[in-house]
Amino acid sequence: MNRFILLFALCFHPFALIAQQPVPVKPRILISTDIGGTDPDDNQSMAHLLMYNDKFNIEGLVSSPSYGSGTKGEILRMIDLYEQDLPKLKAHRNGFLSPAYLRSVTKQGRRGNAPYRGYSKATEGSDWIIKCAKKKSDQPLWVLGWGGLEDIAQALHDAPEIQSKLRVYWIGGPNKKWGANSYAYIAENFPGLWFIEVNSSYYGFFSNNNILDSVKTTDYYDKYIQGAGYLGKDFKSYYNGEVKMGDTPSLLYMMDGNPENPARESWGGSFEHLSRSPHVVFNSATRITDTVAFCTVVEFNLKGPEIVIPQDSVCFWMETPYKNAVQKWPGYYLGKGRYGLKYVPKQAEIVSYRFRSSIPNVDFGEGKLTVTNHWPGKVNNTDYKLGANWYSDKADPALYEGKIQGGKTLSKWRQSVLTDWAARWGWLKK
Known part of the structure; x- marks a missing residue:
């Protein structure tokens, strides 16, 4: 050479x-x-x-x-x-x-x-x-x-x-x-x-x-x-x-x-x-001012009507746009009028979403979430301690x-x- x-x-x-x-x-x-x-x-x-x-x-x-x-x-x-x-x-x-x-x-x-x-x-x-x-x-x-x-x-x-x-x-x-x-x-x-x-x-x-x-x-x-x-x-x-x-x-x-x-x-x-692994809990749809790091476990813990279905059953969805389609993330009935969904954003972006359900009166609206590009991001008191x-x-x-x-x-x-x-x-x- x-x-x-x-x-x-x-x-x-x-x-x-x-x-x-x-x-x-x-x-x-x-x-x-x-x-x-x-x-x-x-x-x-x-x-x-x-x-x-x-x-x-x-x-x-x-x-x-x-x-x-x-x-x-x-x-x-x-x-x-x-x-x-x-x-x-x-x-x-x-x-x-x-x-x-x-x-x-x-x-x-x-x-x-x-x-x-x-x-x-x-x-x-x-x-x-x-x-x-x-x-x-x-x-x-x-x-x-x-x-x-x-x-x-x-x-x-x-x-x-x-x-x-x-x-x-x-x-x-x-x-x-x-x-x-x-x-x-x-x-x-x-x-x-x-x-x-x-x-x-x-x-x-x-x-x-x-x-x-x-x-x-x-x-x-x-x-x-x-x-x-x-x-x-x-x-x-x-x-x-x-x-x-x-x-x-x-x-x-x-x-x-x-x-x-x-x-x-x-x-x-x-x-x-x-x-720690970032984990943030929201009790309603988020706003664009709500900020998390990418790959954070975003947990929605929501209140709604009491319904008669098995606990941990899928009963609503979080829909997010993806290219020319829509991705759907399952939400679950936790019992006693409580509903839960865990979502993890994979990259820095502003996520727009809409909650949907075929069950009457189960409507948690729509929201936006700002995702940053530095993992694990800011400390939250709900983070998983490792x-x-x-x-x-x-x-x-x-x-x-x-x-x-x-x-x-x-x-x-x-x-x-x-x-x-x-x-x-x-x-x-x-």
């Missing part, structure tokens, strides 16, 4: 040249995913997981779609593709898991979000989380959340003694918006859980703001994936091959350094302790990637990550 070019790279893009750090022990992991639902980035992340599964002891693949129509059938379809590519992967590395084993640990979790109380009935997926957590092992079980927390919340409710056995790395953001009830249940009842709540940093993985990166998510498919086996052919089906993989940072975190230290620099981000092992996106303004809080703790590693993955795609082309 020309000396000037090498010096330029060292000075202006050092992170792409730093090697991956060793992991102390191959981790036990369980994936909870909404694959096959509304956001196809989980399929991209599943391809990444299958191509790197030699680095993990995978104990479970649970379909947990809090929103959308995902099922474990989509996980099994991806395993079928992996099976066809496996001979080429095994030619380069030992330790890849058998397709039969992966199918045996694939389980169906809850379909749809939890009711207001945050849990419902046990599922095959939640029971499997409990079974894996209770295995005799010197290692914790790392649960990597790519979707809602419904099955994790259900497992904790049914077997609270597993709390000390778990480590959770959760991609929040939109998943928190769709699964507000299960998140609130965990934060309120299990504040001592070891939990990394990633609400924004993960966006840094698929941003393309660093013009010095030679590896871009927009042309990565054409350069490295096209013609690479069955998984490569399938990859084109999601975002036309553009790399998003918003859940992959959870895997990267487990691949680079000691996962017991969230504050370290790692491919999967760097995080700081969170002593324990010593709850972590989240770093708040340092210098680490913002544009509007993305903590985004630079991930974006600076993207070129290293994608270059490493490109080598594995190359194995499938031979």
Whole structure:
């Protein structure tokens, strides 16, 4: 390499040249995913997981779609593709898991979000989380959340003694918006859980703001994936091959350094302790002067007529505009004329909404809410108080990637990550 070019790279893009750090022990992991639902980035992340599964002891693949129509059938379809590519992967590395084993640990979790109380009935997926957590092992079980927390919340409710056995790395953001009830249940009842709540940093993985990166998510498919086996052919089906993989940072975190230290620099981000999770309660529709941080649990506790329906039944909706459509968030009857709804805004904006119900005299009007871009925002006396092992996106303004809080703790590693993955795609082309 020309000396000037090498010096330029060292000075202006050092992170792409730093090697991956060793992991102390191959981790036990369980994936909870909404694959096959509304956001196809989980399929991209599943391809990444299958191509790197030699680095993990995978104990479970649970379909947990809090929103959308995902099922474990989509996980099994991806395993079928992996099976066809496996001979080429095994030619380069030992330790890849058998397709039969992966199918045996694939389980169906809850379909749809939890009711207001945050849990419902046990599922095959939640029971499997409990079974894996209770295995005799010197290692914790790392649960990597790519979707809602419904099955994790259900497992904790049914077997609270597993709390000390778990480590959770959760991609929040939109998943928190769709699964507000299960998140609130965990934060309120299990504040001592070891939990990394990633609400924004993960966006840094698929941003393309660093013009010095030679590896871009927009042309990565054409350069490295096209013609690479069955998984490569399938990859084109999601975002036309553009790399998003918003859940992959959870895997990267487990691949680079000691996962017991969230504050370290790692491919999967760097995080700081969170002593409280913002939670604001309103007793009526809000006004534009009401302000919360993004990813705050906004709880509406409203008074209305006493009606004869089962407690925790959906009986009204909060409607918010989204692009050219309307999103609807369920509200519940809590009994004795009380109504409740939890809503989580995922980004800085002014939210306009309208409450609607088909039940006569259940009308809570409409409102606006101002959402700011700094998590966790101002202190509220209703915030969830968290324990010593709850972590989240770093708040340092210098680490913002544009509007993305903590985004630079991930974006600076993207070129290293994608270059490493490109080598594995190359194995499938031979």
